[in-house]
Amino acid sequence: LVEELKPEVVSFHFGLPENALLDRVKAAGAKVIASATIVREAIWLEEHGVDAVIVQGAEAGGHRGMFMTDDIARQPGLFALLPQVADAVRVPVIAAGGIADGRGIAAAFALGAAGVQVGTAYLRCPEARTSALVRMQLAQGTDEATMITNVMTGRPARGVANRLMREVGPVSADAPAFPHAASALGPLKAAAEQHGKTDFTNLWAGQAVRLGRDMPAAELTRALAGSAVAQLGRLVG
Numbered sequence: 001l002v003e004e005l006k007p008e009v010v011s012f013h014f015g016l017p018e019n020a021l022l023d024r025v026k027a028a029g030a031k032v033i034a035s036a037t038i039v040r041e042a043i044w045l046e047e048h049g050v051d052a053v054i055v056q057g058a059e060a061g062g063h064r065g066m067f068m069t070d071d072i073a074r075q076p077g078l079f080a081l082l083p084q085v086a087d088a089v090r091v092p093v094i095a096a097g098g099i100a101d102g103r104g105i106a107a108a109f110a111l112g113a114a115g116v117q118v119g120t121a122y123l124r125c126p127e128a129r130t131s132a133l134v135r136m137q138l139a140q141g142t143d144e145a146t147m148i149t150n151v152m153t154g155r156p157a158r159g160v161a162n163r164l165m166r167e168v169g170p171v172s173a174d175a176p177a178f179p180h181a182a183s184a185l186g187p188l189k190a191a192a193e194q195h196g197k198t199d200f201t202n203l204w205a206g207q208a209v210r211l212g213r214d215m216p217a218a219e220l221t222r223a224l225a226g227s228a229v230a231q232l233g234r235l236v237g
C-alpha cells in the first residue's frame, strides 16, 4: 500500500517493522516517524533510522506505543519525558499526550519539541468518524475520566472509563492477547450500543479530553496554531 500510495510520512506504533520492510517504506519516499514512551525506545528508534521521534507521554489517548517495556506503572508523563528525549536524540522530537490548546503547544516547544501530535482534541470535529454515542461521552469527560486499560484490546490504552474497564479491569492478567480481546467483545459492544450504552465500547481519549472542541478540523488547527504563537509571544514579551 505504501509503495502504491506513496505517502509523505509513515508513522509506526509499537516499534518498527523488520529492516527489509522499513527499507521499502523509505525507498517509496516516505519519511518515517514512530512513537517512544521512554528514553531507551527513542534512542532505539533513532538508531534504526527514523526521521523523527514521537514522544508519547502517559497522558495520551489510545494505545501506548511502548515496545521495550510493558510496565505502564512506570510510563513517564510528557513534562518529564520530553526534555529527556530531546537531550538523548539528534532527530526532531514530536510531543504527544494531553496537548489540546495553545498553552500545551507552547509548553511542548519550551521543553524541546519541534512539533506536536494532537489526537483527543480532534475527536469531536465533524470530520472525525466518532459515533454520536462516543461524542456524548467525550463531551462529558473530565480530567478524572480516563484510565489506562488492557481489557478492551489486550494492549494498554487510555480511554474514558466504561463498565468493562471498571468491573474487570482496568488492567487484568486474564485479558486475551492483542487484538483478540477486541474481537471477543464485538457482539457485546454491538448489543449494548443498540441500547445506547458504551459499557463495552472503546472510548479512547487522553487526560485533556475536557479541552476537546466541537469545530471543523481546519478551523481547530488554525485556532491551535494561532493561540500557540500568541502564547509563545506572551512568554517572550
Ligand SMILES: Cc1cc2nc3c(=O)[nH]c(=O)nc-3n(C[C@H](O)[C@H](O)[C@H](O)COP(=O)(O)O)c2cc1C
Pocket (backbone or CB within 6 Å): 011, 012, 013, 035, 056, 059, 060, 061, 062, 063, 096, 097, 098, 099, 117, 118, 119, 120, 121, 123, 204, 205, 206, 207, 208
Ligand atoms: C481515538 C484514538 C486513536 C488513536 N489511534 C492511533 C493509531 O492508530 N496509531 C497511532 O500511532 N496512534 C494512535 N493514537 C495515539 C496518538 O497518536 C497520540 O499519541 C495521542 O492521541 C496524543 O495524545 P492526546 O490524545 O492526549 O492528544 C490514537 C489516539 C486516539 C485518541
